[in-house]
Amino acid sequence: METIVLGIGETLVRDDRHWASWANWLGVPAHTLSALVGAAVAQGRDATDALRVLRPDMDVDEAYLARAAAGRGEHLDESDLYPDVRPALAELRAAGVRVVVAGNGTVRAGELLRALDLPADLVVTSAEWGVRKPDPAFFARVVEVAEAEPSATLYVGDHPADDLFPAAAAGLRTAHLRRGAYGHWWAEHPDVVGAADFRVNALTELVGVVGAEEGPHPEGMSGAVGGGRPARVSYLRGL
Numbered sequence: 001m002e003t004i005v006l007g008i009g010e011t012l013v014r015d016d017r018h019w020a021s022w023a024n025w026l027g028v029p030a031h032t033l034s035a036l037v038g039a040a041v042a043q044g045r046d047a048t049d050a051l052r053v054l055r056p057d058m059d060v061d062e063a064y065l066a067r068a069a070a071g072r073g074e075h076l077d078e079s080d081l082y083p084d085v086r087p088a089l090a091e092l093r094a095a096g097v098r099v100v101v102a103g104n105g106t107v108r109a110g111e112l113l114r115a116l117d118l119p120a121d122l123v124v125t126s127a128e129w130g131v132r133k134p135d136p137a138f139f140a141r142v143v144e145v146a147e148a149e150p151s152a153t154l155y156v157g158d159h160p161a162d163d164l165f166p167a168a169a170a171g172l173r174t175a176h177l178r179r180g181a182y183g184h185w186w187a188e189h190p191d192v193v194g195a196a197d198f199r200v201n202a203l204t205e206l207v208g209v210v211g212a213e214e215g216p217h218p219e220g221m222s223g224a225v226g227g228g229r230p231a232r233v234s235y236l237r238g239l
Helices: 016-028 030-042 049-054 060-069 085-096 109-113 136-146 160-170 179-186 188-197 205-208
Strands: 004-005 098-103 123-125 153-157 173-177 198-199
Touching: 004 136, 004 198, 016 030, 016 049, 016 060, 030 049, 030 179, 049 060, 060 109, 085 098, 085 205, 098 136, 109 123, 136 153, 136 160, 153 160, 160 173, 160 188, 198 205
Parallel strands: 004 098, 004 153, 098 123, 153 173, 173 198
Antiparallel strands: none
């Protein structure tokens, strides 16, 4: 593997601050919003549908701008990173792997992530590219910035519909990360198991993926099973 590309939310960054800030803005207990997010995940829906349950007429993008104007916009610091992020990315670079962070996020999120000075060769968000996952155009950009053939590029993410299936459709290798609500809830679904080249429980397992295409998979990882790579799960976000 020459390049490893990682998503952002619930791959590198914990989402608890994100949802807690929305709960505070809407004036509801954080637990209420968390429960609604969990329900959306279990139904294969977009997590932001939880906000629309609480405020059916709310325009999420407009609300985001209103929060920022009120001085309650996005915040990101070292405490928002999962503890395995820095050691895993550092190990990958030390192994000679190009490390790219590319996921859904605002322009502000990109600025905040780059300010953390992660051990990565490139950090970019969907807003900076003008296209969001799971749009195939996003993964076409991933192929461009990987500076490696798709077969030598691994995309790592927790979300089957946003990460795993479209990355596989773009010809990239895939690693499903069992992390966050989507990562845990859908981890054992047959389509997820069949579509993932690797399944990992922590980012520190990724260094073992490098060069692991041949022979048995290292302990803690499992390779894809089945003959095909399904492009979608019918009840994940209506796909």
